[in-house]
Amino acid sequence: MVKKELLVIALGGNALVEDGKSGTSEDHFKSVNKTFEKLLPLFEMDYDIVISHGNGPQVGNILIQNEETSSKVPAMPLDVCVAESQGEIGYFLQQSLSNIFLKNKIKREIVTIVTRVLVDKKDHAFEKPSKPVGPYYTSEQASGLVNSKKWKMAEDPGGKGFRRVVPSPKPIHIVETRIVQQMLLLGNVPIAVGGGGIPVVLNKNQYEGVEAVIDKDLASAQLAIDLKADKFLILTNVDSCYLNYKKKSQTVLKVMNLDEANTYLEQGQFSAGSMGPKVQAAVEYLSNGGNEAFITSIDKAGLALKREAGTYIHH
Numbered sequence: 001m002v003k004k005e006l007l008v009i010a011l012g013g014n015a016l017v018e019d020g021k022s023g024t025s026e027d028h029f030k031s032v033n034k035t036f037e038k039l040l041p042l043f044e045m046d047y048d049i050v051i052s053h054g055n056g057p058q059v060g061n062i063l064i065q066n067e068e069t070s071s072k073v074p075a076m077p078l079d080v081c082v083a084e085s086q087g088e089i090g091y092f093l094q095q096s097l098s099n100i101f102l103k104n105k106i107k108r109e110i111v112t113i114v115t116r117v118l119v120d121k122k123d124h125a126f127e128k129p130s131k132p133v134g135p136y137y138t139s140e141q142a143s144g145l146v147n148s149k150k151w152k153m154a155e156d157p158g159g160k161g162f163r164r165v166v167p168s169p170k171p172i173h174i175v176e177t178r179i180v181q182q183m184l185l186l187g188n189v190p191i192a193v194g195g196g197g198i199p200v201v202l203n204k205n206q207y208e209g210v211e212a213v214i215d216k217d218l219a220s221a222q223l224a225i226d227l228k229a230d231k232f233l234i235l236t237n238v239d240s241c242y243l244n245y246k247k248k249s250q251t252v253l254k255v256m257n258l259d260e261a262n263t264y265l266e267q268g269q270f271s272a273g274s275m276g277p278k279v280q281a282a283v284e285y286l287s288n289g290g291n292e293a294f295i296t297s298i299d300k301a302g303l304a305l306k307r308e309a310g311t312y313i314h315h
Helices: 025-044 056-068 078-103 139-149 177-185 216-227 258-266 275-287 298-305
Strands: 005-011 045-054 111-112 115-121 129-135 152-155 162-166 171-174 189-191 198-202 205-211 231-236 241-243 252-254 255-257 294-297 311-312
Touching: 005 025, 005 216, 025 045, 025 078, 025 298, 045 078, 045 177, 045 216, 056 078, 056 129, 078 111, 078 198, 115 205, 129 139, 129 231, 139 152, 139 162, 171 177, 171 216, 177 189, 177 216, 216 231, 216 275, 231 275, 231 298, 241 275, 255 258, 258 275, 258 311, 275 294, 275 311, 294 298
Parallel strands: 005 045, 005 231, 045 189, 111 189, 115 198, 231 294, 255 311
Antiparallel strands: 115 171, 129 162, 152 162, 198 205, 241 252, 294 311
């Protein structure tokens, strides 16, 4: 039997719920159905496929539910909330993709894996929490939470109030790598490292969940590294990477080698809140044994893998 190439697909937030939608289950299913109808040709190609995804709005909603009902139901820590979002979003993805497979007579099973991601408890990110999560608070509420829960709070630059900030450590290893590999050997499509994975540290030979979030693109890159994936496809809401984005001198980047990608990152060409983490994820993947990385939109995914669209990043 000829071994198939392994493709890791990192889905952006636009794959899960469209901008302007309220985030109901109906909204999620509509968005996910649209996504997988467009990605169906990839599953008809000769690839083994693993899917990863974000969870920003979804885990935020879980945290709001935590706060609103804390007088009646015990609030869960952030690592547990990430696990909840993995199950929730995994269900949307499994249900949608399995129905599309049934309709198109594709005999593959989809399985969501509640995935832990190992981080270093000495990571400097724990000293400087910077990732905002959860609802907005007034100055008075924020002060109360600092005193009562010892949370770190930061004022929103847009003037919306104060939000809790948590560490965003770098992923080291995907704990469930072997389980993902076993699912692939059975011909299944695993869904893993949802929302960047559940951050855990090793403490005296035991895993412990920590109050942190991991960048989903970096976690997806680590998954591709640990699985020794042949290709890493990052899907977002733009077709390609650009130099001088949204300026008169804007230039599309159809191809970048690893050195060029690092140079552009150092120059600040890619926004920290959007394209920066995606290019950094591609760099991490290629710098740790990866072969080919692609960044594009859902609509252009198939063309990108043929190097006919999107941004192709290589050694």
